[in-house]
Amino acid sequence: QPAPSRPTPLTLLGTGAMGTALARAWLAAGHPVTVWNRTPARAAALAGQGATVAASAADAVAAGRLVITCLLDDASVGATLDGADLTGRDLVNLTTGTPEEGRDRAAWAEARGARFLDAGIMAVPPMIGAANSGAYVFYSGSAALFEEHRDTLAVPAGATYVGADPGFAALHDVALLSAMNGMFAGITHAFALIRRQDIAPKDFAPLLVSWLTAMAPMAHQAAERLDSGDYSTDVVSNLAMQVAGNTTLLRTAEEQGVSPELLTPYLALMERRLAAGHGDEDTTGLIDLLLTGR
Numbered sequence: 401q402p403a404p405s406r407p408t409p410l411t412l413l414g415t416g417a418m419g420t421a422l423a424r425a426w427l428a429a430g431h432p433v434t435v436w437n438r439t440p441a442r443a444a445a446l447a448g449q450g451a452t453v454a455a456s457a458a459d460a461v462a463a464g465r466l467v468i469t470c471l472l473d474d475a476s477v478g479a480t481l482d483g484a485d486l487t488g489r490d491l492v493n494l495t496t497g498t499p500e501e502g503r504d505r506a507a508w509a510e511a512r513g514a515r516f517l518d519a520g521i522m523a524v525p526p527m528i529g530a531a532n533s534g535a536y537v538f539y540s541g542s543a544a545l546f547e548e549h550r551d552t553l554a555v556p557a558g559a560t561y562v563g564a565d566p567g568f569a570a571l572h573d574v575a576l577l578s579a580m581n582g583m584f585a586g587i588t589h590a591f592a593l594i595r596r597q598d599i600a601p602k603d604f605a606p607l608l609v610s611w612l613t614a615m616a617p618m619a620h621q622a623a624e625r626l627d628s629g630d631y632s633t634d635v636v637s638n639l640a641m642q643v644a645g646n647t648t649l650l651r652t653a654e655e656q657g658v659s660p661e662l663l664t665p666y667l668a669l670m671e672r673r674l675a676a677g678h679g680d681e682d683t684t685g686l687i688d689l690l691l692t693g694r
């Protein structure tokens with residue numbers, strides 16, 4: 401549980417689905433909130449909940465020191481802040497972007513006299529401000545800004561600072577989202593395999609969840625192997641054994657009439673690593689393969 405935050409006036413630019421959820425959480429915690437949105441109707445509803453609606457983005461930025469952006473993309477952040485005086489402002493960008501966009505936006509903000517934090521939100525709007533939802537936000541950039549506003553930032557969702565490099569919040573965000581996509585690809589393929597059989601998806605889902613939950617801690621082993629540089633294994637299935645099993649995965653997909661297109665890119669990487677003479681390793685070496693092609 402974050403410490404109760406002192407009421408801190410803040411400005412929020414962007415009241416889409418996420419911005420609205422954030423504004424509601426800060427208002428509910430007693431923070432004075434000034435909002436602006438390109439389409440005014442989307443900000444108007446927040447007035448009834450205590451927000452001050454500014455007539456322009458520049459007016460909203462002028463209203464207070466802590467300025468938060470939650471817009472569609474980095475281009476919309478640039479368009480929105482163009483013409484606003486950022487001198488002396490603490491700009492916190494909750495807009496999803498790439499690491500390079502975070503670094504460029506930090507340099508851009510600092511050149512205009514602002515301190516800057518970039519952020520990556522690990523939540524969907526209904527999780528914002530909800531107790532024990534598991535929602536949190538990665539922050540990177542100005543450590544001084546983060547420390548000063550930590551309690552306020554932690555109101556809508558947990559606040560995790562990941563370093564002074566302003567690109568790190570986006571990098572952590574996108575790395576986790578990419579891992580999530582890999583997991584969803586696996587879930588998609590698994591449901592397709594059983595779909596035409598007399599297996600109820602509702603009976604299958606708990607099996608899938610408990611298997612993925614049991615396998616997820618393998619990430620810790622991969623981290624240890626990356627640290628040690630020793631990828632050889634005699635405790636989990638080695639690459640030679642796994643590649644031999646790949647034909648079973650592919651033949652099963654064929655038997656079930658399921659396209660293997662979600663499976664084959666990963667299996668192909670395993671085969672390449674095996675062909676390069678790494679049959680005694682686990683799959684950690686695939687990380688090197690992605691980075692170096694070898």
Ligand code: FVH
Nearest residue numbers: 414415416417418419438439471472476495496521523524
């Ligand atoms: N919603 C979600 O599930 C995800 C969860 C993880 C984090 N994302 C990121 O949060 C940012 C905002 O997302 P959102 O859900 O609020 O998105 P929308 O409801 O589509 O609202 C977009 C807002 O951006 C404004 N906007 C778009 N283009 C411009 C522009 N050129 N100039 C000024 N504002 C712009 C838009 O305004 P309007 O269309 O209402 O006038 C909304 O305020 C985003 O980075 C997600 O990746 C959410």
